[in-house]
Amino acid sequence: MTATVLVIGAAGKTGRAVTRALLERGARVRAAVRPGSTSEPYAAELVSPVTVDLETGLGLERALAGADAVYHLAPNVHPDEVGMARRVADAAGAAGVSRFVFHSVLHPDDDAMPHHVRKGEAERLIRVRLPGATVLRPAAYHQNVLGSALGGRIRVPYSLDAPFTNVDLDDVAEVAARVLTECGHEGRSYDLVGPERYSVRELAAVAADVLGREVVAEQIPLSEWLAGPGGGLGEERTAALLAMFEAYDREGFADESDDLERLLGRRPATWRGVVLRAVT
Template identity: 60%
Template sequence: MTEVLVIGAAGKTGRAVTRALLARGVTVRAAVRPGSSSAVYAGVPGPGTDAAPEVHTVPVDLESGAGLPVAMAGVSGVYHLAPNVHPDEVGIARRVAEAAVAEGVSRFAFHSVLHPDDASMPHHLRKAEAEREIRSFVRTATVLRPAAYHQNLVDAALAGRMVVPYSLDSAFTNVDLDDVAEVAALVLCDGRLEDETLDLAGPEALTVREMAARATAVLGRPVEAAELSRDTWTTGPGASLTAQARDDLLAMFRSYDRDGLVGGVGTLRDLLGREPRTWTDVLADAATA
């Protein structure tokens, strides 16, 4: 790989993928939202580090497609991830895939989600549709389907209170975002994974109640698990979202109540060639960071 374009590079996932590509010596072209205040983070791979000289930012508006042809020119691979619960996930996927094909980009990977065909979650179904849309344009796209990240709950655990708007007793095989990013970099650097669909789940199924108990043991201080009522979530953390994003997340919480989010660890273990990192591993690292 000479240079890889990372879409959504200033966000949580994009920065992890950038870090993993840099670790493999790959130069990153980081697509950032024009005028975004977070764009500065795209070139800053980790906390306490300086902007990496191997990261070049380019403005791309995913909603209109403006900037995509320039961003794609001359790159050898694209890592596409969409903004969270975006209503036009499918249109964004089409614009990115079309631009990649038009510029002759040779390798394409898409960041989907575990169980995209789960009809109880509209934003999962949009990911399934985006996968199909991409594969209708790109001859050999690789699809990564990660479980929920351990990192979603780390700050709450460190603060001593894990409050979630779904059942504390549903099971999740959460995954380390950096393990997922390592696979993303592998996919872009290794042609053998072209056209594959990869479920990426963590090594153990834990409920939030069990995660809090583990956190109490790892951190050596009490970490409480608490369930937030849906009404309190809707008028509190959910109030600043668009109605569509709020409805998407409420549907996800209902699905989590019923089924949690669970997948198999085999693919991730095989691709990493080692044990994937556990909730305990991630938390212990975060506590000493």
């Protein structure tokens, strides 16, 4: 029987990747998007867009009716992440959904980063309401800097020498599709980290070698970030991201785990491989 999976946050880059991976495994996807947003129509017969307001819970009951599994991905750095987790978990429990996967983050209880702490609180809340839920904790994505690397300049508002164990988004999506459609992951938490530890400076050097042209790594002042990408995010979100940059300056964002390789059944993608894939 074909599984029906509700993907919450389907319009974002992670949601789109998870949707693609689910379709490759033959699942049907209900693509939950925010009011006024749209999901990418990968295949009209297998993807059904549905509007869900996570801040109020409006639309959850209809979206969950008849679903076999849920992938819950909250909006990035949202101050009401715990409330959203409560609404989604309670609605999934009431609907009798048998499989629930929560997209968390590596180091969810790092109190240097407020939005990570909210992820940890959301994890614990979901565990109480849905003890069989699976939690995925990915590191930062290679794709966060891939476009900049291809353009020849990676500009970040934190140390160029801090270590990262970045992960390929497609690998994370493949794992998500597996745990959403296979048994044996109930109640588990998985740390999803890449196989290499690179600084931004080293990422630029590797990309330059693959591309055969210069790729510059540049640390920009926080004032420039605030005047550009950080502008208009709201006070709480901006503060959370500034705290994250400070944490990156101190110790980067890295860890060691073989969870990703075990779940994939192969070595995870390297940064060199991701760059090469993007240009071939």
